[in-house]
C-alpha cells in the first residue's frame with residue numbers, strides 16, 4: 001500500500017511559473033454553472049476584464065483553461081464564474097472543488113476586454129451570453145469604468161432564468177456596497193433576457209439590437225459610433241453576429257495596441 005501523500009510531495013509537483021492558491025468559497029447556481037473565490041497571490045496584478053489560465057493537478061499533470069477574472073482589479077480575492085461540463089477535462093474536476101482546496105493559476109493575465117482598448121465615449125455596452133458575463137463582473141465593479149463612461153449597459157442573455165442569477169446577485173452586491181454604490185449611482189443598467197423560457201424580457205441580444213427593442217426598453221437612442229462603445233463576450237457564433245451588428249452601426253474593432261469603438265473576447269469553455 002502507498003503511504004498517503006505528504007504536503008511536501010504535493011508541493012514538489014506544483015509546476016514553475018504557477019501560483020498555487022486556496023479556494024475560499026464556492027457557490028453553485030445551476031447544474032451547469034458555479035462560481036468560486038480564491039486567495040489572490042501577493043504581487044499578482046491584472047486589469048479588470050482580463051483572463052488568466054486556471055488549472056488543477058489531475059493525477060500527475062496540470063490541466064489549464066482560460067478563465068476571465070470576474071473580480072475587479074482592487075479586490076483582495078479572485079473570483080471566477082464557470083460552466084460545468086460533465087466530461088470536460090478541467091471543469092469535470094473543477095466543479096468539485098471545496099474551500100481549502102488548491103487551484104493553480106499561471107502568472108501572466110492577458111485580454112482585450114479592457115478599458116484601455118476603447119477610445120473615449122459616453123456610453124459603454126457590455127454584451128454577454130452565459131459565462132461571458134465574467135469579465136464584465138470585473139469591470140462593473142471597477143470605479144475606473146464609471147470614471148470613463150457616463151452610462152454602462154450590461155446585457156446578459158441565457159437560455160433559462162436560473163442562469164441569470166449570477167448577474168442579478170452582482171448588481172445587488174454593488175447596490176449594497178457602501179462605496180461602490182455611491183460611485184455607480186444610476187450609471188449602471190442591467191438588461192437580462194432569456195431565449196428558452198417565459199420571461200418578461202426575451203430574445204437573443206442580436207435580435208433585440210436588430211429590431212430596436214433593446215434601445216426602446218432602455219430609453220436610449222440607436223447605436224452611434226460617436227457616443228457608444230462596446231465589449232462583447234460569448235460563444236464564437238454570438239461574437240460574430242454581434243460584431244457584425246456593431247460594424248453595421250459604424251463602430252470599428254479595437255485592440256490593446258489600437259484602441260477603437262469595440263472589443264471582443266470568446267467566453268472560454270472546457
Ligand code: A2P
Nearest residue numbers: 129130157158159195204205206235237238241
Ligand atoms: P438560443 O437559446 O436562441 O440559442 P449557449 O449556451 O448556446 O452559448 O447560449 C447562450 C445564450 O446565447 C442563449 O440564450 C442563446 O440563444 C444565445 N445565443 C446563441 N448563439 C447566439 C448568436 N449567434 N447570437 C446571439 N445569441 C446567441
